[in-house]
Amino acid sequence: MIKDRLESWFPHPVLSVVLLICWLLLNNSFSAGHIVLGSVLSIIIPWFTSSFWPEKINIKNIKTFALFVVIVAYDIIVANLIVAKLILGSNDKLKPHFLEIQLDAKNDLTITLLASTISLTPGTVSSDLSMDKKTLLVHALHVEDIDKEIKTIKTRYEKPLMEVFES
Amino acid sequence: MEIFISLLIFIGAFFTLVGSIGLVKLPNFFMRLHGPTKATTLGLGSILSASVLFFYTYLDTISLDEFLIVVFLFITAPVSAHLMAKAALHSKKKV
Amino acid sequence: MIEAVILIAIIMVLIAFLLNFYRLIAGPTTVDRVLALDTCYINSIALIVLISMYLRSSLYYEIAILIALMGFVGTVAISKYLIRGDIIE
Structure with a gap:
């Protein structure tokens, strides 16, 4: 139940992390404001674009x-x-x-x-x-x-x- | 440190030059494709890592944008090479 | 010393540019010209990074990122056009 809820909120966890890192590197700063803004973006963007990414990436090993x-x-x-x-x-x-x-x-x-x-x-x-x-x-x-x-x-x-x- | 940075810059420029020499020298398209896609990518990688170290030692600023460019290039270089090879195969088939 | 090394590297990259231009003009096929243009993009990124080191300013990276993006999109668009005769189906 909780897992399903989590999956619907974070459809692509790997993509979210990559987006956050890219945002911080692009702005070249690790200040609190940028981390908050980057986190918000990295949650919203995968959510909006999830229909473009039908299959999941799972790294097994x-x-x-x-x-x-x-x-x-x-x-x-x-x-x-x-x-x-x-x-x-x-x-x-x-x-x-x-x-x-x-x-x-x-x-x-x-x-x-x-x-x-x-x-x-x-x-x-x-x-x-x-x-x-x-x-x-x-x-x-x-x-x-x-x-x-x-x-x-x-x-x-x-x-x-x-x-x-x-x- | 200075010597290390100079070495990295020199290696980068050397590989960039080798890629372009390959572009001119090799006889057919598929062989030419090898020069730029590989040599140039590594050349750029070492120039960019040299610039990270350069800005850290001389100006005391840490700028990590360069890694973004490096990662981007390492992802896109094979893709564009693949598409160009495909285009070349296609144009050959037509003739 | 490091200025001299950067200058030598800039000259080497410029020679590489000249070689690319030779291939761009000489051809013989369209795909060769696309490949030469792609190499030009990558070399220009190298040139921009070297110049920014020479001038000791980190303002130039945005240009480098933009050229990397545009170069990739341009190459893919031209190649797709050559393959299909159409960019977006």
């Missing part, structure tokens, strides 16, 4: 998610060094290739996050998702072994994301 964020941050830095080296090197050595990744993830959010992560990490950009949401087309700047690359993406990024949002 916060430890895995934190680990995933750390891995991705590390990969972004390493990937940038690798890409910088590839760009400054000779063009003829590069072996660009399209990879087709068969997705196990079904949730829209998981697929979106996976595609974004792929775009941010080692020499790969996600380019297209098939209509039935089962195949992701990825362009890689330089691949030696196609199967190995696909396997790395699946085990390194897709598995933790599925554990966090789907299991």
Whole structure:
């Protein structure tokens, strides 16, 4: 009963917290007035826009998610060094290739996050998702072994994301 | 501290430059997409974190707006890259 | 010393701008030009942040945030137009 009431008042708790933090950062102050105004806005805005957000975000395994964020941050830095080296090197050595990744993830959010992560990490950009949401087309700047690359993406990024949002 | 900030600024500018070099140098569109979307994002990230440290050490003001820009860019860069790649695939199909 | 480093960084970003303009003019396809414009947006954010450090004023961040927002919306709008021939269906 109380839980239902709470849910109708705060339809998206994560969104509310993010909005409050954004408001405080935008104003660049943590004074009491801004905290009150930000809290009021972060309660009202999710309430008004709740019809745009039909599905709920629930993070099931916060430890895995934190680990995933750390891995991705590390990969972004390493990937940038690798890409910088590839760009400054000779063009003829590069072996660009399209990879087709068969997705196990079904949730829209998981697929979106996976595609974004792929775009941010080692020499790969996600380019297209098939209509039935089962195949992701990825362009890689330089691949030696196609199967190995696909396997790395699946085990390194897709598995933790599925554990966090789907299991 | 000064050396650390200078290093961050220099790394940022270097990656920005590398992204644009990639934009000019690489032979086809899908390869060009790699340069700007990644190198430039990290370059901007390090320039912005340098500016947070800069304003803290030299002017004694803490301004955290920069993190908002960084987070925003890290969210939007893959999205725009994905849409551009999709547009390129589409125009290829038509021809 | 830090002023000199910032100046060098500004010059590097300006060279990056010139390279972007080359790709913007040379093409060869429309998508290439969109990509060059997107890179221009990101580079201009970098330039604004560097200039604000050089002038030691934090008034410029609002401009940087606005350019980031507008750049993203512009790129998405043009790409959607190229994909569908229409922006809002």
